[in-house]
Amino acid sequence: MELKVKDFNPAAAxxxxxxxxxxxxADVAKAIRGYVPVPPRAEAMEFGCGTGLLTFNLIDMLAQVVAVDRAEGMLTIVKKKAATLGATQVTTKLIADDLSALGTEEYDFIYSNMVLHHLPAIEPVLERLVxxxxxxxxxxxxxxxxxxxxxxDKPEGVVQSGIKSSWLMKALERLGLINQGHTVAHSIVKQRAGEGKAYPIFLVWGARAQ
Ligand SMILES: C[S@@+](CC[C@H](N)C(=O)[O-])C[C@H]1O[C@@H](n2cnc3c(N)ncnc32)[C@H](O)[C@@H]1O
Known part of the structure; x- marks a missing residue:
């Protein structure tokens, strides 16, 4: 059965x-600032940027950033925010699932938040990002x-309930990344069965060798 990928356009506004x-x-941005060795004045790409919540939290660290998403509605919001803030270093790119629109550009820093668990096939995407x-x-x-x-809350169209960060670390190592790290950046608490249940959000990173 072919997995139908969730369309985030209706949620954008x-x-x-x-x-x-x-x-x-904000917490993921704080963890990135605290732990991740982001090259100075990085030329960056956010994969699955949504409305750019993470990008606009990191903007002062970035010389240029391409905010990439498969949902045009999300990119419309990013463009509006960039125009309001005068953030001329932010550009957007609409991509399809084959990722061909990513082109041949290379970046100092690539980041992504809450996207991997929506991907029907994670490994080809990791390979492409590396x-x-x-x-x-x-x-x-x-x-x-x-x-x-x-x-x-609405699991329809969600491909995976989450990602094992230990698996992800190994996958990145297999793809040749070095100086890897892991932290818990945030915890989302939701009411489940009458009480608060915490869902940890991990942050994993690694670098391509020089
Ligand atoms: C849960 S939202 C997270 C949005 C944003 N990163 C945030 O933290 O608010 C997932 C985002 O990933 C995008 N996305 C999912 N699959 C994608 C793909 N194959 N290529 C690019 N974007 C994708 C969706 O359109 C959506 O905007």
């Missing part, structure tokens, strides 16, 4: 209205730690 999404992006790193470039990925399937 109200995406930032959930404070937990805003807080999650290939788009310049020598010495850094990849940082945050996502929901593999859970018991109860995180999503």
């Amino acid at each position: 109200t995406w930032d209205e959930k404070p937990r999404r805003v807080q999650l992006a 290939a788009a790193l310049k020598p010495g470039g850094v990849l940082a990925l945050s996502d929901l730690e593999d859970d018991d399937g109860t995180f999503h």
Whole structure:
């Protein structure tokens, strides 16, 4: 059976209205600043940027950033935010699932938040992102730690309940990344069975050798 990928266009206009999404992006940005060796004045790409919550939290560290998504509605919001902030270093790129629109550009820093668990096939995407790193470039990925399937309020179209960060670390190592690290950047608490249940959000990173 072919997996149908969730369409985030309908969610774009109200995406930032959930404070937990805003807080999650702020905490991931804080963890990136605290732990990840982002090259100075990086030329960057955010994969699956949504409305750019993470990108606009990191903007002062980035010389250029391409915000990439498969949902045009999300990119419309990114463009509006960039125009309002005068953030001329932010550009957007609409891509399809074959990732061919990524082209041959290479980046100092590639990052992504809460995207991997929506991908029907993660490994080809990881391979493509690692290939788009310049020598010495850094990849940082945050996502929901593999859970018991109860995180999503509307699980229709969600491909995986979460990602095992230990698996992800090994996958990145197999792809040649070095100087890897792992931390828990945030925890989302949701009401489940009458009580608060915490869902950890990991941040994993690694660098391409020089
Ligand atoms: C859960 S949202 C997270 C958005 C944003 N990163 C954030 O933290 O608020 C997942 C995003 O990944 C995008 N996405 C999913 N699969 C993708 C793919 N194959 N290529 C590019 N973007 C993708 C979706 O369109 C959506 O905007």
